[in-house]
Amino acid sequence: MSNVSYSMDKIYSHKKIEDIIYSEWEKRGYFKPEINPAGRPYSIILPPPNANGNLHFGHAMFTIEDILIRYHRMKGFAALWLPGTDHAGFETQFVFEKHLANEGKSRFDYDRETLYQMIWDFVQKNREGMESQLRKLGFSLDWSRMKFTLDPDIISIVYKTFKKMYDTGLVYRAKRLVNYCTYDGTSFSDLEVVMKDTAGILYEISYSIKGGGEIIVATSRPETMYGDAAVMVHPEDLRYKNLIDKSVLIPLTDREIPIVADEFVDKEFGTGAVKVTPLHNFDDWEVGQRHELSGIQVIGFDGKMQNTGVVDGLFTKEAREKTIELLEEKGFLRGKKGYDTTRRTCYKCRNVLEPLPLEQWFIKVKPLAEKAIDAVKKGKIKITPRNFESVYYQWLENLRDWNISRQIVWGIRIPAWFCEKCSNWTITEGKTPEKCSKCDSKSLRQDPDTFDTWFSSGQWPFATLLSQSSSNSKFKIQNSKLESSSDFEKFYPTSVMETAYDILKSWVTRMVMFGIYLTGDVPFRQVLFHGIVNDPYGKKMSKSKGNVVNPLELIDRYGADSVRFALIYGNATGNDQSLSYTKLEGARKFTNKLWNIARFINMKQETLNSKSEIRNNLTIEQLKNETINKLDKEWVGKIGELVPEITRYLDSYQFNLAAERLYEFIWHEFADKYIENVKGRIDKDSFLVLSSLFLVQLKLLHPFMPFVTEEINEQLSLEKKMLIISDWPES
RNA sequence: GGAGCUGUAGCUCAGAGGUAGAGCAUUCGCUUCACAUGCGAAGGGUCACAGGUUCAAAUCCUGUCAGCUCCACCA
Numbered sequence: 001m002s003n004v005s006y007s008m009d010k011i012y013s014h015k016k017i018e019d020i021i022y023s024e025w026e027k028r029g030y031f032k033p034e035i036n037p038a039g040r041p042y043s044i045i046l047p048p049p050n051a052n053g054n055l056h057f058g059h060a061m062f063t064i065e066d067i068l069i070r071y072h073r074m075k076g077f078a079a080l081w082l083p084g085t086d087h088a089g090f091e092t093q094f095v096f097e098k099h100l101a102n103e104g105k106s107r108f109d110y111d112r113e114t115l116y117q118m119i120w121d122f123v124q125k126n127r128e129g130m131e132s133q134l135r136k137l138g139f140s141l142d143w144s145r146m147k148f149t150l151d152p153d154i155i156s157i158v159y160k161t162f163k164k165m166y167d168t169g170l171v172y173r174a175k176r177l178v179n180y181c182t183y184d185g186t187s188f189s190d191l192e193v194v195m196k197d198t199a200g201i202l203y204e205i206s207y208s209i210k211g212g213g214e215i216i217v218a219t220s221r222p223e224t225m226y227g228d229a230a231v232m233v234h235p236e237d238l239r240y241k242n243l244i245d246k247s248v249l250i251p252l253t254d255r256e257i258p259i260v261a262d263e264f265v266d267k268e269f270g271t272g273a274v275k276v277t278p279l280h281n282f283d284d285w286e287v288g289q290r291h292e293l294s295g296i297q298v299i300g301f302d303g304k305m306q307n308t309g310v311v312d313g314l315f316t317k318e319a320r321e322k323t324i325e326l327l328e329e330k331g332f333l334r335g336k337k338g339y340d341t342t343r344r345t346c347y348k349c350r351n352v353l354e355p356l357p358l359e360q361w362f363i364k365v366k367p368l369a370e371k372a373i374d375a376v377k378k379g380k381i382k383i384t385p386r387n388f389e390s391v392y393y394q395w396l397e398n399l400r401d402w403n404i405s406r407q408i409v410w411g412i413r414i415p416a417w418f419c420e421k422c423s424n425w426t427i428t429e430g431k432t433p434e435k436c437s438k439c440d441s442k443s444l445r446q447d448p449d450t451f452d453t454w455f456s457s458g459q460w461p462f463a464t465l466l467s468q469s470s471s472n473s474k475f476k477i478q479n480s481k482l483e484s485s486s487d488f489e490k491f492y493p494t495s496v497m498e499t500a501y502d503i504l505k506s507w508v509t510r511m512v513m514f515g516i517y518l519t520g521d522v523p524f525r526q527v528l529f530h531g532i533v534n535d536p537y538g539k540k541m542s543k544s545k546g547n548v549v550n551p552l553e554l555i556d557r558y559g560a561d562s563v564r565f566a567l568i569y570g571n572a573t574g575n576d577q578s579l580s581y582t583k584l585e586g587a588r589k590f591t592n593k594l595w596n597i598a599r600f601i602n603m604k605q606e607t608l609n610s611k612s613e614i615r616n617n618l619t620i621e622q623l624k625n626e627t628i629n630k631l632d633k634e635w636v637g638k639i640g641e642l643v644p645e646i647t648r649y650l651d652s653y654q655f656n657l658a659a660e661r662l663y664e665f666i667w668h669e670f671a672d673k674y675i676e677n678v679k680g681r682i683d684k685d686s687f688l689v690l691s692s693l694f695l696v697q698l699k700l701l702h703p704f705m706p707f708v709t710e711e712i713n714e715q716l717s718l719e720k721k722m723l724i725i726s727d728w729p730e731s
Numbered sequence: 732g733g734a735g736c737u738g739u740a741g742c743u744c745a746g747a748g749g750u751a752g753a754g755c756a757u758u759c760g761c762u763u764c765a766c767a768u769g770c771g772a773a774g775g776g777u778c779a780c781a782g783g784u785u786c787a788a789a790u791c792c793u794g795u796c797a798g799c800u801c802c803a804c805c806a
Contacts, residue, residue, distance in 0.1 A: 011768075195803075202806085219806060232806090266805070274806045282804050341806085355804095387735065391801075394734070398802090502801085531736095536743095538799085570744050570754075575736080576799085580743060582755045589768045600765035660745065660753070675765080 008602050008715055012595035014559030017711045022135055030724050031142045033078035033491075042077035043491035044069060045461050045524075046141060047499045047507070048149065050088035051123045052095045055133040057533035057541060057579065058500050060551045063564040064530055064573075064655060065498045066139045070703035071650050072495075073140070074728040080491050081140060082464055084147035085127055089411035089453035090186060094348050096122050096410070107185075112409050112448075119410045120150075133552055138560045138706045140724065145468055145487070149456050150412070153467035158456045159415045159430040161518060166427045170364050170517075171404075173416075173425060177278075177285045178403055180356040181346040182303030186407040187358060189452060190400060191506050194347045197340060204271055204335035205327060207231055207248040210256065215240065215248060216334050218270025220341055221280070222327065223319040225250055226308035228257055229288060229295030230276040235261035237272050251332040252310050252323070260291050279357045299354055316354070360405040361414060361449075368513035369396040375512060375522050383527045384653050385574040388501060395505045404452045411450030418445050458510030461523035465492050494524045501529040501574065528653055531576035533567070538578045549579060561705035562587035568704060569659045590663060591708045594701075597671055598712040601691055604682050605716065615684075616691035617718050620731045623692055632689040635674050638665075639693045643731040646700045655704075662701050670697065695719055696729045 029035060033043075044065050049055060065081060073079040096119045097107055107115055127148075134141060147154060165171040178187035203222050206214045217231055231248050233240035244261045264287060265274060278288025279297045288294055300306045303315055310326070311319040327333040344353040373396050375381050376389060383389045405414065417426045419436035420443040426433045435442050456463075465488040493515075497508065508527060515523030534540055535547040542548065554563050565587040571577045605616065618626065620643065623636045642665055649658035670693070678686050695718040702709040702723045710723045719726050 008765095010766080217806090221806080264805080270806070276806090281806075283806070284804095286804080339806095342803090344804095391735070394802075505801090532800090538743095540800095572745070575744095578743075580755090582743070585768080586754055589766095592768050593766070596766035596769085598765080603765070656745070664753075671765085672770080676763095676770090679763095679765090 007606065008595070008599045010599070012592050012708060014561065014591070014707065015556075018136070018138070018560055018707045021707055021710050022138060025140065025722070025724055026143065028722075030073075030722065031081070031140045032144065033080040033142065035725055036073065036076050036078045039076045039078040041080070041490050041495075042069075042072040043080040043082070043465075043494040044496050044498060045464055045494055046081060046083045046139075047497075047503070048084040048086040048147075048457065048460065049130055049134075050091055051085040051127050051130065051148070052088055052092040053126055053130075055130055055551060057549060057551055059134070060137060060563060060567055061500065061530045061533065062134075062139065062498070063137065063567055064528065065496070066137075066564075066706075067568070067650070067655060067703040068496060068498070069140055070706060070724065071728065073724065074699065074702070074726060076727070078490070080142055080145070080487070082145050082147070083131075083134065083139075083141040083143060084460070084464055085130065085149070086453065086457055087123065087149045087411065089406060089450060090184070090188075090348070090408055091453070092123060093119060093408050093410040094184065107409070115409045136552060136555050136560060138564065140706070145464070147464045147467065149453075149460075151467065154456070154463050155412050156430055157463045157466060158412055158451065158459060159428070161459055161514065162415060162451075162455075163427050163429050164518070165363065170367070171361055172364065173359060173361055175357055175359045176362070176403070177280075177282055177355040178358045178360055179344055179353045180301065180358065181349065181351060181353050182301060183349050183351045184346060184408075185301070187356075187360060187403060187405065188346070188353070189403050189454075192347050193344045193353060194350075195342045196345045196350075198343045200339050200341045200343075202270060202337045202339035203324065203327075203333065204337075205251060206332045206334050207251060207275075209243065209259075210247040210249065213243075215243060215259065215273050216271045217273045217275045219275055220339055221277075221320070222323050223305065223311065223316055224277045224280045224298060225275055225323070226253060226255075226305075226310065227277050227279055227296045227298035228255075228275045229278050229284075229293035230258050230260045230291065231273055232260050232262050232265055232276045232287060233273050234265040234267045235263060237265070237267050240273060251330070252326055253308070257295075260287075260293070262287055262290065280355055282355050285355070297357060299356065301356060301358075303354065358405075360403045361416070361447075363402040363404055363455075365399045365402050365513070368517055369399050369509075371516045372396055372509060372512040375516060380522050381512065381525060381527060383529075385529065388504060388527075388529055388574070391501075391504055392509065396509055402452075404455045405447075405449040406452050407449055409450065411453065412456055413450050414447045416447040418447065419443070420445060454506055454510050457507060458514045459518070461494055461497070461511055461515060462488060462492055462519050465494075492519065493522050496526045496528055497524040498528040498530065500532065502532065504529070529574045531571070531574055534576060534578045536579050536581065554584060558584045558588045559591060559707070561591050561708045565590065565659060565704055568655045569663065571656050573653055573655065590667065591705065593667055593671060594698075594705075594708055594712060597666075597675065597694060598716055600675060601687075601694060602716055604687055605691070608682075608684060608687055615688050616716070617695055618688060618692045620692075620696065620729065623689060627685075627689055629686060629689075631677060632686055635670075635693060636689060638669070639696050640731040643696065643700065643729050647728070650703075659704055662697070662704070666697050666701070670694070691716065691718055699723060699726060699729050702726075 049059055069079045069081040100106055179193050180187045200220045202218050202220050204216050204218050206216055208214050228250055243259050246259050247256050249256055276284045276287050278284045278293055278295050296307050298305055298308050305311045305314050305319045311322050346353055415428050415430050417433055419441050421441035422439040424436055424438035426437040468487040511523045562584055566583040620640050627633045627636050646658050678690055698709045713719050713723050
């Protein structure tokens with residue numbers, strides 16, 4: 001052995017080659033769809049990672065998208081994978097405020113413009129890191145089409161959407177109870193609320209009836225009684241029937257309110273009588289609407305009590321204690337029971353959300369949701385795995401109007417101006433209006449709020465394609481359809497939307513609704529869901545648990561190919577998985593196996609070549625005709641069957657099966673059996689079969705393990721083109 | 732209170748109407764000139780449980796149990 005010198009290293013070293021190959025692909029423009037000018041369009045929009053931090057393991061699952069893109073590129077499609085990042089409004093501002101807090105500052109120390117600029121700078125720093133991480137994973141994204149949700153052209157599209165929805169009556173402004181976080185200072189949509197079971201107390205409080213007597217009311221939030229609008233009983237409740245329409249006095253303040261009847265009341269619960277506080281409770285708000293009652297807002301947006309005359313200035317929790325103390329002192333408190341209830345809490349800071357009345361912009365979702373449901377029912381959009389269809393339907397069927405106003409700075413400011421004179425709202429496509437659209441007054445004031453992040457990211461598929469400027473025109477290809485048509489015309493609807501199932505509701509449904517509304521067509525033909533990557537013990541990775549693994553560390557240790565392969569292998573599409581070090585190790589050994597097959601071929605190549613010129617690259621069809629040796633012929637046939645098998649798996653999104661089959665075949669069939677067999681009898685003819693068949697397998701494997709396959713092809717000079725743009729094998 | 736997913740070898744998980752699979756682990760044997768990140772072999776499973784459909788069920792249906800996840804405005 002020692003007397004043979006190999007031109008290839010004994011061990012495959014990913015560190016030496018991955019970055020080099022990636023920049024070579026990119027430099028040559030291979031990530032652009034224009035590389036296949038005559039090809040049919042195939043497009044995937046990358047779900048834009050938040051611009052506020054590092055990639056997590058979920059993002060590494062986008063490997064699936066890279067596999068699809070590389071596969072279609074090799075099949076000759078004009079394959080576009082469009083990258084982008086999301087400003088992630090509240091999420092980012094929250095992270096940034098934590099940084100401020102570390103410096104002893106808060107958002108209140110800056111004016112709007114300064115704060116926005118500071119977050120902008122903060123985000124720009126993080127964006128670069130995130131982009132380089134996507135490159136490290138080998139993702140063949142067309143960086144020339146990179147988009148950010150706060151790019152001016154994207155913002156302009158978002159403005160137009162808002163105006164159109166306003167003009168057609170789908171957007172309206174209303175004072176409603178919203179989920180308001182008094183710590184973060186913003187409201188949230190229903191989707192962003194986390195329900196938390198908490199142990200509470202049910203208090204029974206006596207309200208005295210005007211003209212004599214009392215009625216006992218059960219409540220878990222006595223501090224809101226100062227804002228009561230009524231006491232409510234069931235109309236059929238014999239205990240209280242004769243009290244309906246009488247008045248009672250709120251304890252401690254003696255404000256007079258009516259007793260009303262509503263079938264909403266559960267006679268069996270508590271005392272059968274409840275207080276109605278429309279401005280601080282969602283149910284009571286509904287009741288208030290029915291009975292035209294409003295009560296008083298006694299909790300301010302700062303989380304402190306107001307307008308009570310008793311506990312003003314106290315936080316709600318203190319106010320509750322104080323109120324109970326006073327009620328007890330004055331003899332109004334009649335009972336206390338342990339009572340478990342669910343509280344709405346902020347998904348970020350975990351504090352209790354207050355239902356507070358606030359004027360907000362809402363989207364009338366029903367007409368949009370109906371069309372979105374229809375699109376899937378009629379098969380215009382397919383969802384894989386299929387069981388997520390029911391989640392999709394269930395969500396859209398029960399949707400309430402969507403509050404899109406956020407009281408934060410970091411985001412797209414709503415293009416709505418309020419007229420101080422006539423209270424009319426003037427909506428524009430972004431430009432500051434000179435005067436009120438109704439009364440021509442010039443005293444206008446812009447809504448300080450910004451859009452919910454999902455309002456803009458819901459428009460992402462068409463916004464990214466519509467906003468592609470002429471920057472790509474320098475990449476000119478003659479006779480290309482691309483030259484004459486825009487990205488939108490060519491690539492919309494996109495082929496596949498591949499994303500984690502946990503944003504089915506917040507993102508996928510919104511994209512479908514906006515897509516149909518604004519373009520008349522669905523935003524994508526196929527939705528593909530992948531699962532969550534948990535830590536090695538099956539626990540969800542989270543910063544607070546400290547079990548987050550950075551994909552970059554693993555890429556450094558095992559190589560990008562191994563990380564990609566380990567995520568795909570042995571994991572059925574859509575299922576969660578736990579990070580597995582043995583799987584990573586196994587994948588790395590597999591890359592090494594490939595490398596050593598290559599070394600063997602390389603060695604034979606060099607020995608044979610020294611005698612005469614050899615051929616090494618025939619198609620399966622050619623091999624079938626030219627191969628004479630019976631055993632070689634058999635193996636040509638086997639590979640001939642492998643090709644359609646892998647192709648079928650890819651077409652049906654069974655990536656794990658494709659990966660498992662390739663692993664099994666290459667290692668335990670081709671290497672263990674064929675190479676062992678051919679070893680002793682290698683000549684020019686059998687070498688031709690050997691190297692050609694290996695090349696076919698490298699191509700089949702390329703979408704999964706792009707780096708090592710590319711490098712091997714380079715070393716062996718089997719295929720003249722780089723594998724990334726080579727033709728998908730046929731058999 | 733609803734909905735979904737999962738339950739297969741010691742571990743992690745694929746698979747799927749027709750004799751149970753992989754990786755890791757275990758045991759035995761190999762310095763064979765591509766690879767010890769390797770090669771050859773071996774052991775190991777009532778496919779959660781109970782019914783049903785079928786010539787045939789681990790696979791399809793129903794129910795039960797266990798775990799996970801998501802959704803839900805009752806005071």
